[in-house]
Amino acid sequence: MAITSQPSADGQELTIVIRGRFDFASHQEFRDAYERVNVTPKRYQVDLRDTSYLDSSALGMLLLLRDHAGGDSAQIRLLNCSSDVRKILAISNFEQLFQIS
Template identity: 40%
Template sequence: MQALLTLAPPVAHVRLDGQFTYEAHRAFKEATTPALEDAAISQIEIDFALVSYLDSAALGMLLLLNERAGSKTVRLVNAKGTVRSVLEIANFGKIFEIEYTG
C-alpha cells in the first residue's frame, strides 16, 4: 500500500492506495506523523477511494491515529464496497466522521 500526504492547512489529506493491512503500518505512520506534528493542521482526512481491502490491523491503526490526534479531527472519506462494510460493521461511525461514496 502507498500513502500520500498532502498538507493544505488546516486540512491534511492522506490518500491510501492498495490493500490496507498490517504490512502498511510503516507507510501509514510515515504519512500521518507530519500531519499530527503540524500545529496548523486541525483535520486529518484519510481517503479510501483507492483502497480495495482493509483488515483488523488497519482498524487498529486508525484507532491509534485517532488517539494520537488529540484535538485534531480525523475524517474517513470515499470508503466504498468491502471497505465501507468493514467500517460499518466495526461501528467506526461512532468514533470517526465518515463520508461514504458509492
C-alpha cells in the same frame, strides 16, 4: 501499496491517501504519513477511494491516528469508502468514532 499525505495550504488539514491494500504491511508507511509532516493539523482526512482491502490491523492503525489527533476531540473524516470498506467500518462501529462519507 502507496500511502501519501498532503497538508492543506494553511496547514490546518492533512489528507492521507491510501491506495491498494491497507493492512499490517503498511503500518510504518501510514504512521509516517501523519507523524513526519512539518505541520500540526487540526483536521485529518483519510481518502480510501483506491483502497481495495482493509483488515483488523488497518482498523487499529486508524485508532492510532485518532489517538495522535487528540482522541475524542479528533476531527477525522474517512472519505470515498467503497461498499465493502464501509461494511467493515460499520461492523466495527467506527461511525461512532469517525465521520464517514
